[in-house]
Amino acid sequence: MKLAIYNGLILLLIPILQIRLLFKSLNDIGYRAFIPQRYAAHLTPIKRQKEQLIWFHAVSLGEVIASQGMIKSLLNKFDVVLTTTTPTGLRKAKEIYKDSVAINYAPWDLGPLIVKFLEFYQPSALLIFETEIWPSMITAAHKKQLPIFLMNGRLSDQSFNAYLRVSWFFKDILQKITFIFVQTEEHKNRFLKLGLNTSNIAVAGSVKFDAPGSQPKLLDLPKFILGASTHPGEEEIVLRAFQKMRPQHSHKLFICPRHPERSMEVLKIAKKMNFKSQLYSQLDQQEYEVCIIDSAGLLLDFYNGAELAFVGGSLVPRGGHNLIEPAVMGTPIIIGHQTFNFEEIADNFTKSNACIRVTNEQELLQGILLILNDADFATQLTANAKNLVLQNEGSTQTQVSYIIDRLGVLH
Numbered sequence: 001m002k003l004a005i006y007n008g009l010i011l012l013l014i015p016i017l018q019i020r021l022l023f024k025s026l027n028d029i030g031y032r033a034f035i036p037q038r039y040a041a042h043l044t045p046i047k048r049q050k051e052q053l054i055w056f057h058a059v060s061l062g063e064v065i066a067s068q069g070m071i072k073s074l075l076n077k078f079d080v081v082l083t084t085t086t087p088t089g090l091r092k093a094k095e096i097y098k099d100s101v102a103i104n105y106a107p108w109d110l111g112p113l114i115v116k117f118l119e120f121y122q123p124s125a126l127l128i129f130e131t132e133i134w135p136s137m138i139t140a141a142h143k144k145q146l147p148i149f150l151m152n153g154r155l156s157d158q159s160f161n162a163y164l165r166v167s168w169f170f171k172d173i174l175q176k177i178t179f180i181f182v183q184t185e186e187h188k189n190r191f192l193k194l195g196l197n198t199s200n201i202a203v204a205g206s207v208k209f210d211a212p213g214s215q216p217k218l219l220d221l222p223k224f225i226l227g228a229s230t231h232p233g234e235e236e237i238v239l240r241a242f243q244k245m246r247p248q249h250s251h252k253l254f255i256c257p258r259h260p261e262r263s264m265e266v267l268k269i270a271k272k273m274n275f276k277s278q279l280y281s282q283l284d285q286q287e288y289e290v291c292i293i294d295s296a297g298l299l300l301d302f303y304n305g306a307e308l309a310f311v312g313g314s315l316v317p318r319g320g321h322n323l324i325e326p327a328v329m330g331t332p333i334i335i336g337h338q339t340f341n342f343e344e345i346a347d348n349f350t351k352s353n354a355c356i357r358v359t360n361e362q363e364l365l366q367g368i369l370l371i372l373n374d375a376d377f378a379t380q381l382t383a384n385a386k387n388l389v390l391q392n393e394g395s396t397q398t399q400v401s402y403i404i405d406r407l408g409v410l411h
Helices: 002-024 035-039 061-066 068-074 087-097 111-121 135-143 157-165 167-174 185-193 234-245 260-272 299-305 324-328 340-351 361-373 375-391 395-406
Strands: 053-057 079-084 102-105 125-129 148-153 179-182 201-203 224-230 252-257 277-279 290-292 309-311 333-335
Touching: 002 135, 002 167, 035 102, 053 068, 053 111, 061 068, 061 079, 061 087, 068 079, 068 395, 079 087, 087 102, 111 135, 125 135, 135 148, 135 167, 148 395, 157 167, 157 185, 157 340, 179 185, 179 395, 185 201, 185 340, 224 234, 224 299, 234 252, 234 260, 234 361, 252 260, 252 299, 260 277, 260 290, 299 324, 324 375, 333 340, 333 361, 340 375, 361 375
Parallel strands: 053 079, 053 125, 079 102, 125 148, 148 179, 179 201, 224 252, 224 309, 252 290, 277 290, 309 333
Antiparallel strands: none
8 A cells, every 4th residue: 555655656746757857958958868768668678698687776877887896797697787867877877888788767666667667678686776765666676576685775864864754664665675785884773773684784885995997087187176076055165265275376176066967057156256267078278277077977087187176065965975986096085074975984084084074165275285285195195095995895796796696696
């Protein structure tokens, strides 16, 4: 009965969600492309080469990038169909895998659509990356007796409290999951409080500590600092700090908004503050001070080239973003204090002197100047970050080996 009510609500919401996609397509035409796939139609065909096929779900761009090491390892033993929900995720997946993986938008989480998707591909297992607990997806796979695995799982304090309020519904859904790998003990405890059995969960660390699946491109740019994955309210802080450092340093500032469709908005902010500003897609030889990165999937390249990176979503209450990528690239890291989505990782970096943590514009300016003015400090900061990464490597292999063993594939 509970699931029937949920499906009824999803059915009512789909027209609203469809209109929302059309509005989003004004900024990114990709939201309008492949719409039938959201109804489990016009799915990408796959030429079966392996005995078993895995359905792997990675919700968006960040998850597609973070899961690539895992998927590439799984491809040695399985065929893979990969679903995502955003155009940036879809484009990045196609760039990474070409034709080696069947790539689709995930269908709406409505029972009949999920069943239609399952019947088309006939997977042997469902793997969900991080925390995408979709009731109809999980229930339909469970009814078909498919093992269901949550990989690299995490549950922020905010998400935990939200799930706790509806635990009367989600407890049953969680218990349908065969096994959950989580990143930390704290995440494990949160899942257990939601009703998961202790025998169905293990701490495996984060796959984000493992080396990135793709190598960064070398950028032919002058020295620059980077504002990465920024959100509304942060660009102004970064720009004001940059303005105050200009008398001492001639670096350019590159800003990569978390959502590329905000690029024009951020460009207008920079111009309003009297910076000579351009979009990266239109970058030419004219003099500029600030450049807005208006394409997705380039962040690794810019981390690799930057003199330092402020990782956004952390000076406004968005919970922060992945700071392991800049650590792997050897880039000095500055983060804010609002890191509740990555609290344990952020705390480890802070305690290990592997990043600078700030709470406001003045502290951000001080952190930028400290890194740029003290080469020894910057070197030690990046060395500490790389050591922390090395200490936590190996999660990908742990999780992939378990899946191979559980599905009975011969090594």
